[in-house]
Amino acid sequence: xxxxxxxxxxxxxxxxxxxxxKIRELISxxxxxxxxxxxxxxxxxxxxxxxxxxxxxxxxxxxSVKEELNKLRxxxxxxxNTLRQLKGRRAELFQRAKELIEKVKKYRELLKMLNDLVGGxxxxxxxxxxxxxxxxxxxxISPTDPEKEWEFFRTxxxxxxxxxxxxxxSRIKEYISNGSQEVExxxxxxxxxxxxxxxxxxxxxxxxxxxxxxxxxxxxxxVNEIVQLKSRRDSLKSRRDELKTKILSKxxxxxxxxxxxxxxxxxxxxxxxxxxxxxxxxxxxxxxQEEAKVKEELKKKAEEGLQKLMKGxxxxxxxxxxxxLEEDNEK
Numbered sequence: 001x002x003x004x005x006x007x008x009x010x011x012x013x014x015x016x017x018x019x020x021x022k023i024r025e026l027i028s029x030x031x032x033x034x035x036x037x038x039x040x041x042x043x044x045x046x047x048x049x050x051x052x053x054x055x056x057x058x059x060x061x062x063x064s065v066k067e068e069l070n071k072l073r074x075x076x077x078x079x080x081n082t083l084r085q086l087k088g089r090r091a092e093l094f095q096r097a098k099e100l101i102e103k104v105k106k107y108r109e110l111l112k113m114l115n116d117l118v119g120g121x122x123x124x125x126x127x128x129x130x131x132x133x134x135x136x137x138x139x140x141i142s143p144t145d146p147e148k149e150w151e152f153f154r155t156x157x158x159x160x161x162x163x164x165x166x167x168x169x170s171r172i173k174e175y176i177s178n179g180s181q182e183v184e185x186x187x188x189x190x191x192x193x194x195x196x197x198x199x200x201x202x203x204x205x206x207x208x209x210x211x212x213x214x215x216x217x218x219x220x221x222x223v224n225e226i227v228q229l230k231s232r233r234d235s236l237k238s239r240r241d242e243l244k245t246k247i248l249s250k251x252x253x254x255x256x257x258x259x260x261x262x263x264x265x266x267x268x269x270x271x272x273x274x275x276x277x278x279x280x281x282x283x284x285x286x287x288x289q290e291e292a293k294v295k296e297e298l299k300k301k302a303e304e305g306l307q308k309l310m311k312g313x314x315x316x317x318x319x320x321x322x323x324x325l326e327e328d329n330e331k
Contacts, residue, residue, distance in 0.1 A: 006282065009275040016268045023261045027254055034250040041243040048236040055229040062222045069215050076208045083197055083205070090193045097186040104179040111172045 006275060006278045009271050009278060013268055013271045013275060016264055016271065020261060020264045020268060023257055023264060027257045027261065030250055030254045030257065034247055034254065037243055037247045037250060041240065041247065044236055044240050044243060048233065048240060051229055051233045051236060055226065055233060058222055058226045058229060062219065062226065065215055065219045065222060069212060069219065072208050072212050072215065076205065076212065079200055079205045079208065083200055086193050086197050086200075090190050090197075093186045093190050093193075097183050097190075100179045100183045100186070104176050104183070107172050107176045107179070111169060111176065115169070
């Protein structure tokens with residue numbers, strides 16, 4: 001029975017030792033897998049940190065681009081407001097010039113009418129005044145003549161009419177000249193304003209518009225890069241969380257395997273103790289069997305010696321002692 005138990009114990013120990021070896025190999029494999037996962041996790045974290053830094057830099061760049069865009073838009077709006085003011089000023093000048101031209105036209109018509117009244121000949125106001133003064137002086141020093149008196153008054157009236165007409169014509173001509181000069185000044189100012197508007201539009205405004213378009217393209221490019229970086233960041237975060245979950249799972253698996261290994265080692269130790277006990281028991285049984293065999297042989301020799309002695313044959317003391325030893329053992 002002990003031999004069978006010993007063989008069963010050895011078989012069980014061998015079986016358990018094989019399982020222990022497999023568990024240790026599994027633990028080693030899982031630890032390597034976990035270490036690989038940890039290395040990959042470190043790389044993912046490094047890349048994630050780099051992507052986050054790039055994302056922050058791009059956000060700062062986008063902020064700078066937006067601020068620059070706002071400045072350019074303000075400058076553009078200021079230029080547009082200036083152009084509107086200049087345009088409004090040109091419109092005011094145009095209206096003023098239109099009114100002046102209309103007045104000058106009326107004054108010209110009035111001047112023509114007055115010229116027609118005076119016969120269309122030029123009138124010298126100074127000569128008229130001299131002539132009137134001369135006639136009045138001659139009238140004062142000349143003897144009184146009713147007919148000449150009447151002629152004198154008619155002449156003076158005609159001359160005063162011509163003088164009044166000359167003064168009116170002179171004022172009208174002055175109005176026409178001043179109006180025409182103001183129209184010319186307005187025309188020049190409108191030309192200057194137009195040139196200023198063209199320069200503002202072609203140089204300043206178009207330059208700002210081009211800069212705004214370039215910045216919009218740059219802004220769109222940065223926004224696209226931010227979208228891609230966010231996608232990459234989210235992907236890395238997902239991979240990081242996935243790796244952390246796998247590492248935790250591997251650690252739990254390794255812990256379970258180590259618990260299993262501990263149980264198997266306990267089982268192996270238990271069966272090894274049982275095997276040692278079985279072997280010790282076997283040795284004791286073998287020893288007792290050997291002792292019993294020796295005693296049986298001694299007893300047999302003693303009995304043979306006793307029979308010989310009863311027959312009167314010579315028997316050695318050792319043969320007889322074997323019988324006595326057996327009796328002592330039985331007692």
